[in-house]
Amino acid sequence: MVPVNQDWPVADLDPVRRMRVLAAATPGAAYAEKLIPAPFSAVWETASDLEHELPRMITDLRSFEITSTRGERLTARARGRLGQHARFDVVLRPGWCVMQSRFLIGGMAAAPDGAGTRFAFLGGLRLPGIRLLDPALRPAAQSLALRPIRRLERRLQAR
Amino acid sequence: MAPMTRPPDIDPALVRAAQHGDQIAMADLMDALAPYVGRVCGPIALHDGPDAAQEALIVIFTNLAGLREPAAIYGWARAIAVREAVRVARKAARAVPAELADVPAPGDPQLAADVRDVLARLTPEHRAVLVLRDLEGLDEQATGALLAVPAATVRSRLFRARRSFRKAWSR
Numbered sequence: 001m002v003p004v005n006q007d008w009p010v011a012d013l014d015p016v017r018r019m020r021v022l023a024a025a026t027p028g029a030a031y032a033e034k035l036i037p038a039p040f041s042a043v044w045e046t047a048s049d050l051e052h053e054l055p056r057m058i059t060d061l062r063s064f065e066i067t068s069t070r071g072e073r074l075t076a077r078a079r080g081r082l083g084q085h086a087r088f089d090v091v092l093r094p095g096w097c098v099m100q101s102r103f104l105i106g107g108m109a110a111a112p113d114g115a116g117t118r119f120a121f122l123g124g125l126r127l128p129g130i131r132l133l134d135p136a137l138r139p140a141a142q143s144l145a146l147r148p149i150r151r152l153e154r155r156l157q158a159r
Numbered sequence: 160m161a162p163m164t165r166p167p168d169i170d171p172a173l174v175r176a177a178q179h180g181d182q183i184a185m186a187d188l189m190d191a192l193a194p195y196v197g198r199v200c201g202p203i204a205l206h207d208g209p210d211a212a213q214e215a216l217i218v219i220f221t222n223l224a225g226l227r228e229p230a231a232i233y234g235w236a237r238a239i240a241v242r243e244a245v246r247v248a249r250k251a252a253r254a255v256p257a258e259l260a261d262v263p264a265p266g267d268p269q270l271a272a273d274v275r276d277v278l279a280r281l282t283p284e285h286r287a288v289l290v291l292r293d294l295e296g297l298d299e300q301a302t303g304a305l306l307a308v309p310a311a312t313v314r315s316r317l318f319r320a321r322r323s324f325r326k327a328w329s330r
Contacts, residue, residue: 007274008294009201011208013193013216020213022185025220089183100182107182126180 015095019109019120022098026105029124030141034149036117038156043117044094044110046156050076056155057148058123064088100126119152121145166195166233174229177220185220192219195233196240202278202294203244203286207251215243237295238305241287245306248283277327281320288316 013021016033023031036043046053054064060081067087068075074090078101086101098107107122123145169191176184196219197212204211218239226235278286284306291302292313299310299317306313 008198009205009208009275009278010194011197011201011204011212013197013209013212017209017213018186018189018193018216021189021216021220022182024217025185025223026180026182091183091186096186098182098186105182107186126182 014111015109016111016118016120018096019107019122022107023120023122026122026124028141029105029122030145031120031122032142032145032149033118033120034146034153035113036119036149036153036156037115038117038153039115040095040110040112040117042156042159043119043152046159047108047110047119047152048092048094048097050074050090050092050097053152053155057121057151059151066090102126119149121149123148167191169229169232171229174223174226174232178224178226189216189220192216192232192236196236198294199237199240199290200244200247202274202290203241203283204248204251205275205279205286207247208244210251211244211247212240214247215240218243241291241305245283245287248286252283277323280323285316285320288313289320292317 020031020033023029047057050064051066055061062079062081063077064079065077066074067077072091072093074092076088076090076099077085078088079085086104088099088101088104088106090097090099095110097109099105103126105122105124105126107120109120111118124141169188173184173188173191177188193212193216196215197208200211200215201208215236219236222239226232278289281289287306288302291297291305292299297305299313303310303313
């Protein structure tokens with residue numbers, strides 16, 4: 001006889017590991033991770049303030065306005081530096097944020113790692129045929145995805 | 160042994176949306192699948208369970224478009240999770256010298272009966288049989304088909320695995 005179900009070990013997948021899965025499954029995605037030397041609560045408090053912090057992290061973004069909130073589900077209106085705008089569907093909860101518009105996808109994830117926080121950033125385009133460009137885009141995309149994380153890190157250091 | 164509690168049903172429309180690259184649907188589908196994949200990978204890959212579950216979900220999501228029948232998603236995900244968990248556990252076992260392998264401390268019956276300790280004495284293949292037969296409730300034929308071994312091998316692995324538990328508990 002084998003012990004009851006609840007005694008069996010269960011593998012837990014933290015938000016950063018989940019974001020790695022989304023990144024691997026998203027053709028052409030820009031994805032990067034970095035260990036930020038700040039506690040999870042401080043990192044996520046800043047990162048999850050989408051209206052104020054997202055335009056600081058993504059410099060092409062002029063504003064990001066939350067237009068509705070229903071639990072973890074949000075909608076937002078984003079405006080770019082060139083005047084373009086898009087409606088985003090967003091899922092936001094502690095350590096986890098994914099969003100998409102008609103043409104763009106994005107995500108952030110955070111998990112405690114020692115005394116610091118592992119932070120992940122994902123960005124990409126929803127375009128037909130992007131899968132074909134994936135091998136060419138990946139290497140450059142990683143350095144692009146690191147920039148918003150570095151901006152977040154500088155913002156946290158300045159506080 | 161009662162099989163694992165049946166995981167919640169997944170809306171076929173959610174699977175279809177995720178197959179078409181809807182990022183929100185993919186995230187929702189991951190919320191539904193990750194706990195299930197974690198329950199399958201945990202007892203097989205043990206300490207490497209999170210790595211195994213991550214690898215399994217990467218295989219699941221990168222191949223999602225090939226899943227023809229959304230209703231079959233749990234069975235499909237289970238097969239991938241078991242294979243990835245055995246692969247990751249085997250790789251980790253090779254990387255650790257035998258003398259450093261986890262050996263449960265003898266003498267303490269409470270400790271010896273700990274599921275994790277007993278599982279650690281088995282090979283990943285034996286643990287996979289236990290998970291499929293005792294947690295998932297699959298029969299010998301289905302377990303053998305999933306692991307690509309004859310039903311007789313499933314029977315002998317299960318016998319050995321259950322005997323390990325009996326030994327641990329009878330101390």
